[in-house]
Amino acid sequence: MALLEINNVGIAFGGLRAVTNCNISLEQGELIGLIGPNGAGKTTVFNMLTGVYNPTEGEIIFEGKSIAGLRPYHITKRGIARTFQNIRLFKELTVLDNVKIPYHIHARHGMFSSVLRLPAYYRGEAEITEKAIACLDVFGLADKKDEVAKNLPYGQQRRLEIARALAAQPRLLLLDEPAAGMNPQETHELMELIYWIRDHFKLTILLIEHDMSLVMGVCERIYVLEYGRIIAEGTPDEIKNDPKVIKAYLGEEVKLNA
């Protein structure tokens, strides 16, 4: 059974049909890319998957259960986490606090013991802190844990966002343009990281990216979206050579370079 199935999903904003008849299916453990021209509706697909928008038609099945129309926090609890195209960190909080927040849903101590500072609180907090630091460590951010998030350089903010998403302990991770604003060297490091995360956390990853070196480099399968419709699906090689995709998205030169 597929981990995630998007069946005939569509959404309209006012008169504008941003996504129509979209069908995507992910198997457990896959690393899938979602590409397409600007405004094709990629981010909108993510928004529908995470409950930020409610699809106006179609169904979304995650691990056998429908999640369309649920509130975002609910979907996160079901096991989907994401990053944002325009970074949305908790800017005024420390790096550590940013990563601690998602652990809240897994905390076992109640408000009562928190406020009364019962032993359960200390145990729970210590456990959360430990996990959070371990998570930051993976991203090389552990030594920045007391830095305020907005003061981090851009690249580190991107990584922190991924770390925060992982802290929600998802089974499906959605990354929206993780390499945007990174230089080639940083992009390369990111690529390694994505592989490592997938293997280490046994995750399924769906990512949106315009940097073809990254997409073609890490993705096992790629979906191409144009004007809200899936126009192609296949392995990187198939996609690279698909004339429709070249015409709509890649352009001739990229094909040559890639």
Added chain:
Amino acid sequence: GCGGQEPTGNEGENPANGAGEPVKVGLNFELSGDVATYGGNGVKGIEMAAKEINAKGGVLGGRQIELVKVDNKSDAAEVTNVQTRLLTVENVAATIGPATSTNSLAAIPVAMENEIPLLTPSATADKVTVDEATGKAKEYAFRLCFYDSLQGNIGANFIYNNLGLKKAAVYIDTNSDYSKAIGSVFKKDFTALGGEIIAEENYVKTDQDYKATLTRIKNAKPEVIYLPGYYNNVGLIVKQAREMGITVPFVGADGYDSPDLVKLGGAKNLNNVFFTNHYSSQDTDPKVRAFVEAFKAEYGDVPDAFAAMGYDAMYLMADAINRAGSDDPIAIKDALAATKDFPAVTGTLTMDDKHNPIKSVVILELVDGVPTFKDKIDPIQP
């Protein structure tokens, strides 16, 4: 100072002899907030009176009166706060104020606790001076004005007997205890006399547009409208009523007493308007004229009832201090309780056993903007 027991303990061993030592009187008034007018004008009257008294040699054979003025923001907590300040930090011998009933109710427990008398010039609610539970007077609380029951009662009498009208509409400010209290006594007494209340409407003092409710009153077709309220509302209400073609008489209470009433309502509109009052600023009584002229000279304004009652309150307080023979609060309290035939601007008054002054009530009629004496109704002992 420590504790409230001996507030004068720190000031010289023999207070009566300290000719140079001023006698402190505290003023707890509404100087900000939405009833700042009442407090502000009351204080004007008091300050003028104190100045006159001091010019004439003060009290207790040569001691000056020193006023300590505080603003209570018309907020119960602040009333209590500043009253405590007056009584325990400033160590005053007695206090005057607040101007409104609600605020007085907050200040009086502090006065009782510290055993220092409080005289309010203008709080009219019955329960200000009377403990509702026991029906007895509150020992340290006094007032200078007459109380609500009296005005409502006299208003009802006047309409039923003197004007001979039987169908009344009542129009009340729901935000003012003054208006509500007078109104409810009026309703009770007017019905008891055999009259009929055919419409009852409400406004709040911040309103400026009364047409909606006046339209309803108009449709009930009353013979008279009983409107206990303050001049700033009354002026607008009567004006708007006349503009809408309501010609029946309006009857009200001492809140009408202000030269601004005519400015706000227009002289022509205010014909056929009657109200119960302590005094009239157009009164020809020399005592009243002297006060009005002196006030005009001092402030450039014609005094309203609050100013007049403030002025009287200060004189009454000075008189009580003189009669007490010392600035001992307990002696002053006893002197206040024993007040008899004190000649005030607002009428000769005698304090009854509920600490309410007994004084005559006049009914004034506005004739082309001039309050004209219509009737004088003797006080009815409750």
Added chain:
Amino acid sequence: MEIFIQQLINGIALGSIYALIALGYTMVYGIIKLINFAHGDIYMVGAFVAFFMISIFDMPFSIALLVAMAACALLGMIIERVAYKPLRNQDRLTALITAIGVSFFLEYTMIYLVKPDPRAFPASFQLHNFHIGNIVISSKDLIIFAISLGLMLLLTYVVNRTKTGKSMRAVSYDSEAAQLMGIDVNKTISATFALGSALAAAAGVLVGMYYGQIEPLMGIMPGLKAFIAAVIGGIGIIPGAAFGGLILGVTESLVSGAGYSMLRDAVAFIILIIILIVKPTGLMGKNVKEKV
């Protein structure tokens, strides 16, 4: 039915005044996202300026109205310069608290200067009453409605058609980017305050004329009501403010007319809350989903 129409007429006159004040609220809010709590007090100052112009200098009503509008335009600009401009990049609550401070300052400085007593606003018109059946429409109702409507149309023109208006809208969305278009942000914000304050002053003068009475705290309640009106219409949206003002005025009038005047303010708020619950951005507010 006649009563209903009478109440409706009363409500429209009242609503026009709310609308005029609400417009200033909405404009200032639109451009710097500040709830300018001092706005109601500018309305009060406007009424006093006209009062003194008429009673001391014997000016005709129309001139006094213009002088009051000009004076308040200036006052609005000064307030912005001194109290709000330094806080433009701060948390919005900071500016809100300053606005409350400015509001107190205007109220109590006026109380200090002119005393708290209400004053009679000089009658400036020969009053005519027009009778239609049992319904009375006074010339004042007509004047207040006409002047309000005229000013609102003028404002709509200024905002939508003139360069100043366009720069106001640009600054309200992104002032830094507006600078890159060559727009003078400071001038634009000043102009907004001037315009909004002038409208408030006009409302104050009209109220003085209509009800014949003014006092230093007269701005508090209408200020709050106008703010509600602005929110009902969708704050930041100019026709919304006018519409909200009318709705509020008419509702209040009808509630009083039905005999519940003591609950009138509560009803105003209940309507506000119901509208917000049904349509969280006000009646004319666009329900845009935040793009993520």
Added chain:
Amino acid sequence: MLKINQINVYYGASIHALKEISLEVKQGEIVTMIGANGAGKTSILKSISGLLVPKSGTITFESQNITGIPAKDIVKKGICHVPEGRRIFANMTVLENLELGAFLDSDKAAVKQRMKTVFERFPRLFERKNQSSGTLSGGEQQMLAMGRALMGKPRLLLLDEPSMGLAPILVQEIFNIIKEINDQGTTVLVVEQNAHQALSIAHRAYVLETGRIVLSGTADEVASSEDVKKAYLGG
């Protein structure tokens, strides 16, 4: 045309973002600045367009000293800045945004003509001309930001990461457009992460690191530097 002489820029009291930066853009050139995140590229552009005021040093444009002049007056001199993150007027329509680009121009016919050329260059904008621009996708917004700047008829165009978040086909297009604009006589100073593309169209380039210029030269010289190759060109 543009000369920056040893400017220092601070954020607050402590953050020293630009240290003794000097650079030059000649009439008719495309100059690119590359550098890692936070190197100070945006800060340089903001200093030129008047959004930041340098603590010391001078900026001259066409031999006029423009240091410290407010942004609105710098636009008048013919410098248009397409800011990082696009900064379009989100609640206005596409059309209104473009109109604002020509805010200072009172010649209506000329504005209309320019609007037409912009729509020809970006047909997607024409399709959405009445859409509220906040709901455009990232790429669409970038096109709008460029279009809006072109409406101001700039002699010097400052572009801050114009290709950020764009599809490959569009990246290419954007660079083509930049080249075209330049061919038609507009001088361009462009900041880019996409060093490969930027260097391919630029005449000269500067490399920034932590607030300092560490390398400068013709585009080819810079592109062939080993360090640059490693850090910015992916090997």
Added chain:
Amino acid sequence: MNNKKQGNSFLKRNALSLIVAVILVAVYLGLHFWIAGFEIGGTRYKLNNYYTLNLYLMGMNIILAVSLNLVCGITGQLALGHAGFMAVGAYLSAILTVKFGMPFIVAILAAGLAAAIMGFLIGLPTLRLKGDYLAIATLGMAEIIRVLLINIDYVGGASGFSPIPKLTNWTWIFVATVGTVLFAKNFINSTYGRACISIREDEIAAETMGINSTRYKTLAFCLGAFFAGVAGALYAHNFYIIQPNVFNFFKSFEYLVMVVLGGLGSITGSILAASGLTIVNVGLQKVPEVRMILYSIVLIAVMLFRPGGIMGRKELSFSSFKSKKERGKERGTSGN
């Protein structure tokens, strides 16, 4: 994270709590005797009633400011109806003690609970509103409560509910104030507090991190209301009379002013501002005519010169007094 280090910090933490506890008890006892009055060597020492009253007022203001900070500063929801919750607490507690003769403690708890329930009822529909829309809706709710109270004759209508026995004393004030502050501090430094803070920072991001924003906004709102209700009960039983008009929107502003002046999100800031403004009020009583003018100037001046409030988002704590180097390591966690 080795065990040794953990054990070490555990000790440290307890030592600190112990010091704080000892200081608190000392303050309590010291003031307790001073207020009641005591004699040493023939001289009688007693805190003047006036200062006692203002001390109580300070305590109530602290409770109100800190509780409002939970909503405005921590959760980032602009609420302008705090006085409404205070009114609910004040009236309910007064009814319970005056009309039903209940003990004060029952009245206080009932006041808090009633206000919290009110908060829940008001919060559920309105909290999905954002920013200024929420502000005006909460302001409206409080005004509705006030207007209703004016029209209920059972509690005295506009003229107010009196007489109310004076039951508030130093012990109640102390317990309630310290309790509120400790609660707020512990709440903020827990996963619940962080959930609220994340909503303040970015509601959408918080939701996608699994935080049910409605739930935590409502929670913060109810907690804020609870303590406002408690403060209302203390207020009612200290001033003999309560009137609906006292709980108008200016009262709500007053507490908002304290929160913003102290620094949004800073508990110590709220405490400082609440105490400071109580003292400013005492000082200004000497100049009745211009007190409100001066108050407004103070307000504007503080905001202009310290726009982030006295404390900004930081907290004053023992670590603030440690050397700079040490502090550098600890800085950051929002609630330290």
